[in-house]
Amino acid sequence: MTADTAAESLTRLAAERVDHRFKGLPPDADGLTVGELAAQRRNLFTGGFATPVLALSAERLEHNLKLMEVYADRHGLAFAPHGKTSMAPQLFHRQIEHGAWGITLAVPHQVRVARAFGIRRVFLANELVDPAALRWISAELDADPDFAFVCYVDSVRGVELMDAALGDATRPVDVVVELAAGEGARTGVRTEAECAAVADAVAGARSLRLVGVAGYEGEVPQADPERVTAWLRRLVALAADFDKAGRFAGLDEIVVSAGGSAWFDAVADVFAEIPALSLPVLKLLRSGAYVSHDDGHYRKLTPFNRVPEEGALEPAFRLWTQVVSRPTAEQAFVNAGKRDAAYDLDLPFAQVVRRDGAERPATGVSVTALSDQHAWLRTTPEADLEVGDWVGLGLSHPCTSFDKWPLIPVAEADGTVVDYVRTYF
Secondary structure: OOHHHHHHHHHHHHOOEOOOOOOOOOHHHOOOEHHHHHHOOOEOOOOOOOOOEEEEEHHHHHHHHHHHHHHHHHOOOEEOOEHHHOOOHHHHHHHHHOOOOOEEEOOHHHHHHHHHOOOOEEEEEEEOOOHHHHHHHHHHHHHOOOOEEEEEEOOHHHHHHHHHHHOOOOOOEEEEEEEOOOOOOOOOEOOHHHHHHHHHHHHOOOOEEEEEEEOOHHHOOOOOHHHHHHHHHHHHHHHHHHHHOOOOOOOOOEEEEEOOOOOHHHHHHHHOOOOOOOOOEEEEEOOOHHHOOOOOHHHHHOHHHOOHHHOOOOOOEEEEEEEEEEEEOOEEEEOOOOOOOOOOOOOOEEEEEEEOOEEEEOOOEEEEEEOOOOEEEEEOOOOOOOOOOEEEEEOOOOHHHHOOOOEEEEEOOOOEEEEEEEOOO
């Protein structure tokens, strides 16, 4: 896919018609294209938007994109942010504009979305053994010489299945051996000896090419700086051992990849220690949650808490709800629930209250539970809350926030909506 074709795909997003499929958008916007609605620059609070409505902060989104661009560049890292966080092609392209090498994904559907919008480099952080998906990947590689694709392998059996599905592919599929993060961790090869056996299987396959090693330090059991660092050093040592054994002969570079959103500082430190190998090393970081950050899980886990001198991410999401019931002085209900808010890691956080155009902290207001379409609020005596008030909720876990909203307004600090982000889950 050419750059022009990718641009055309993004342009088609602006031509999509606004209708009942998209929660929270102004009812009187039905029939407008997304581009036409964006051009109106409506205000989130006075422009007819209906609660609940999820919004992204334009300023904070740009801040986060720039911060990780600078961080990766400072530490000599290539960056392939995990696209499963947002599944938003517009954000994929903004990440690439901010220096990303490509996009990490997890399953074939996500790769199809990325390819439909012209993403040229994909790192699939999973072993892919589905024959139909492998044949589609092979056809994409054949059709587009600029398409680069890398995926995990973590078993001899997986290698055999991949090779059988691909047959005599014109271009081999590039793979990296996934080193497990430890006993009881998720996927990956448990020992270095087994890694060598998987690498041997790749060497014997007709349609695969070994290009490096990878893993996910976020799965290290009882993770702490020492355990994470020790595992990352195992990963680096595995790459060095494979290189010494001549397993990367004929390549242009060796891929060494890790990096979620909780330990990328450790990845940067250990990858800086990678010794000189026979080829240049692509040190590929894959953190994804940074793009929106959050007000809960990642606010607590972000490595910038450990290295504040390098900057700070800013939570870009806010879910705007409305008080629909105030049955007692100690209780209130707003009109957003499990269908609208992430809740797999933490409940939402009551942050601000809006009334008559004025915004103030949500003092004395907390979320105690979610029903399908309601959030349960506990209110203390200092809470000033009435039926009809708008309550802005912070969310925890970006990955399960994006997936509930197919079209998300991007609003400036004064509420002016300047764009809409389309998601594909």
